[in-house]
Amino acid sequence: MNLFPALLVAIFLFWTGTSQAAGTTAGTLISNSVILQCDLCGPGGSTSNVASFVVDNKVNVVVAETDGAATPVIAGQTTAVAAFIVTNQGNAVQDFALAAANIASGATLFGGIDNFDTSACIVRVESGLTAGFDPTDSAAFIDELVPDSSRTVYVVCNVPTGLVAADFAIVSLTATTLQGGAPGVPGAPLVQDTGADDPAAVQVVFADAAGSDDAARDGRHSARDAFRVGALLTLGKSVINVQDPFGCNAASGCRIVPGAILTYRIEAVASGSGTLDELVLSDPIPANMSYVPASIVVDGTPRTDAADADQADFGITQPNTVTVSPGNVSAPLTTWFSFRALIN
């Protein structure tokens, strides 16, 4: 089943960033020693002192919005989700505190202008168990993130009622670096060491860039995402009839066997307000099944298989696919289509 326009947000699970290697692990001892040989030096020559120092903790975190577009929402929606990726580009394992904020009216992003605030925003870290935001994503901070790796983080907010299509809210996510080392518990905030280097101690150096709402070298980074009020499309598919070639009966019901004809129904619900432009719904015939000619029905009216003015066809717009094109759909609206297919 395909959706046009695409309203799915690509969900990234544990994505390993490769843009900039974090470098040598903090605490690594780097030692240098020199050997000098000469004609009067004796068999082993002279060995110098060992000049050594430990590699300091370079702190660098990057927060990025994931899909380059505002999340479509409807007025009154709870659980409006904005997704970000937080990457540890430093050279030590760190925890990260997470905070979401509403950005003030007038700010712009993704072609929209902020004119409302969401409420009750929470921040949750993707657990990795299922794609997308769901109840398994319960952690509110990032725990023990290894250098050069990332976590997906969701900012989940409520959208107020009384909004109209194109209303726009911008939110930010800020990740602040904390000490790592204690799994399950957020570490203490990091403080940069500004004094002279102690070659025997791991000192903290902030190397982060300025984000959308923070400064360079402050141990944190931020990015923005947005919610745009408009029409939302929800699709549902079901089998509404089974024609058993041997006849349905009381004992075995209608059997789904080769030779049976199934009637599929796809329902598209446009909720919220505003328009879904040039909506196209399509459903490929499943494997091992064959389309029953002239079986397309849209909103109760039979349609031809040919590509003509009745906004539906089989196999023309896309091969082996039922395609229905309602065109511009103004929410709220429900439309449905059905067709029949034979099990080979």
Place this chain on the structure above:
Amino acid sequence: MSHSRLIPALCTALLAATLHLNAVAADAVEVRSVAEQEIEVLEKGRKVIKRVPVDKAVPGAEIVYTTTFRNNIDKPVGNIAITNPVPNDMVYQGGSARGANTTITYSVDGGKQYATPDKLTVKTPDGKVRPALASDYTHIRWTYKGDLGAGKSGEVSFRAVIK
């Protein structure tokens, strides 16, 4: 035996023993290594580069390693060769090795053989041969030309970046 002959003999023996102790206990040439960074400071309104002990040792930081050597005996010393393995987790910065009155060569095979950069090659994973890069060097060697006079010092240096 007269005392006058015994005393010079004893003195000679004592002197020989002392010289023998000197030759074994202290190196003829003493060698010292320091790790530093360069920072820019304002002096009298002008930007000046100063070397300080390693300040912030983070990945990407450049370290200047300086080796000083001194002839501690009263004779010239020759055939001086100073060998510095590139330290762990560091990348030698090509062309940065310095040393007055020295010939500089490098090893890419763990210190077995040394050659000038134009003659160094490494094998690629698929068995081909390519010219060695500075990042392939495992050791740096400074070969001092001629002798280092009694009590005289010399200095060599190179730069490497923390991986």
